[in-house]
Amino acid sequence: MPEASVARLPRYLRALEELQVELVPTVSSETLAELAGVKATQVRKDLSHLGTLGTRGSGYDVGSLMARIEREIGLNRDWLVAIVGVGNLGRALALYSGLPGKGFRVTALVDSDPAKVGQVVGGVEVSPLSDLGKVVAASRASIGVVATPASSAQNAADLLVAAGVSAILNFAPASLVVPPGIDLRHVDVSTELQILAFYQSRKHVCPTSVEGGMEKSRHGAGPS
Amino acid sequence: MPEASVARLPRYLRALEELQVELVPTVSSETLAELAGVKATQVRKDLSHLGTLGTRGSGYDVGSLMARIEREIGLNRDWLVAIVGVGNLGRALALYSGLPGKGFRVTALVDSDPAKVGQVVGGVEVSPLSDLGKVVAASRASIGVVATPASSAQNAADLLVAAGVSAILNFAPASLVVPPGIDLRHVDVSTELQILAFYQSRKHVCPTSVEGGMEKSRHGAGPS
DNA sequence: CGGTGTGAAGCCTTTCACAGCA
DNA sequence: TGCTGTGAAAGGCTTCACACCG
Numbered sequence: 001m002p003e004a005s006v007a008r009l010p011r012y013l014r015a016l017e018e019l020q021v022e023l024v025p026t027v028s029s030e031t032l033a034e035l036a037g038v039k040a041t042q043v044r045k046d047l048s049h050l051g052t053l054g055t056r057g058s059g060y061d062v063g064s065l066m067a068r069i070e071r072e073i074g075l076n077r078d079w080l081v082a083i084v085g086v087g088n089l090g091r092a093l094a095l096y097s098g099l100p101g102k103g104f105r106v107t108a109l110v111d112s113d114p115a116k117v118g119q120v121v122g123g124v125e126v127s128p129l130s131d132l133g134k135v136v137a138a139s140r141a142s143i144g145v146v147a148t149p150a151s152s153a154q155n156a157a158d159l160l161v162a163a164g165v166s167a168i169l170n171f172a173p174a175s176l177v178v179p180p181g182i183d184l185r186h187v188d189v190s191t192e193l194q195i196l197a198f199y200q201s202r203k204h205v206c207p208t209s210v211e212g213g214m215e216k217s218r219h220g221a222g223p224s
Numbered sequence: 225m226p227e228a229s230v231a232r233l234p235r236y237l238r239a240l241e242e243l244q245v246e247l248v249p250t251v252s253s254e255t256l257a258e259l260a261g262v263k264a265t266q267v268r269k270d271l272s273h274l275g276t277l278g279t280r281g282s283g284y285d286v287g288s289l290m291a292r293i294e295r296e297i298g299l300n301r302d303w304l305v306a307i308v309g310v311g312n313l314g315r316a317l318a319l320y321s322g323l324p325g326k327g328f329r330v331t332a333l334v335d336s337d338p339a340k341v342g343q344v345v346g347g348v349e350v351s352p353l354s355d356l357g358k359v360v361a362a363s364r365a366s367i368g369v370v371a372t373p374a375s376s377a378q379n380a381a382d383l384l385v386a387a388g389v390s391a392i393l394n395f396a397p398a399s400l401v402v403p404p405g406i407d408l409r410h411v412d413v414s415t416e417l418q419i420l421a422f423y424q425s426r427k428h429v430c431p432t433s434v435e436g437g438m439e440k441s442r443h444g445a446g447p448s
Numbered sequence: 449c450g451g452t453g454t455g456a457a458g459c460c461t462t463t464c465a466c467a468g469c470a
Numbered sequence: 471t472g473c474t475g476t477g478a479a480a481g482g483c484t485t486c487a488c489a490c491c492g
Contacts, residue, residue, distance in 0.1 A: 010415040037399040074425030088316035167420040175261040196391040201298030
């Protein structure tokens, strides 16, 4: 399955959840596309990779499609998450209410600051960095989140990998290196703002043609 | 300039800052690539879009290249940011220390919760949602950040656009629609975790061939 | 030589056009 | 007729190969 399609599955899932709440039984690729902010043909191509799920003439069954996508992503089981760095961002992530509903449970919190150790955030006690290996391994987390300053990020990642996680989500403004077989994704607020700034800088400059009317404007959409 | 290249400029900038701190005067595309986590040919292709900046035989001048990229992104001027939603995430963003150094200043905070109105976060007072238009326009912010729950996100975006921002960074788990001419990017923690979960689900399944040795593992890198 | 800049090839993704089923 | 599923075309991004310069 193409990586680009994988990245859109969560988006479809969100749209389907909305429809499910409104008790809509069935949805066309056209409608689903509109809700997800993509083209209808793309929805059909993406979903076709999961097998033949639609019914010609009427569309997709909302419930079945949700179940199929959730199974594909693995949301039927629980995912245990360990967070390193309990600063503003790490705390926000630990308390983020959107995660439990998707099967993500934060089971370990670690910070190098002695003042933070012992605090309880979202029902989980913060452990010292020196206990990372022990705590993370014991928590059986398979996904590690790095929410430390850039200077400690690589070390945090190395410790997480040593403790047994096999996927890392990095929020620190640093390029991490991980061993083969470990999945790595990167989210950086500062980078996102800089990309927006780039296009802003170019706006209102060079009105090359006056005819153009409404030009398109979405420059990618970060992750998600 | 290709969108994919734009998205890597901030990454190069970070690498260059590290080199500058270590007083390294000059850098090859090979080294810069390693620091940024990409291929050397890609660095050269990306930078070639900014003009002829390197010196054959020795590489790129760290200082000049930084200045060139910063100018391209528009980091020479200040960017004013308005944040809607001062929950855990909004607060973390308002307090994020990585932004001021890049020229991003949070000049307006808005929340619909009366209990939060009046609080001062990061030196900025939280205003009520009803004052959004007035406050954001007065703050002259050009970039809006949506850090509300999904259900209020579209409304927040509409108000921000009406108040005059021309770029929006959305952290809410919802697909926003904005008028043509407004730049929109989307960051979603839950989506990122789901993408990691997708690949984790497939790991240790179907060891199709035993020969393969070290397989690659980075599945994209979110934004940045 | 060492290392950049760049046309061309290769690969991935998106879009189109339409066949095919309810 | 309505809408899905899909081969093929189009477009974009990355990688390669190598010309070219200090």
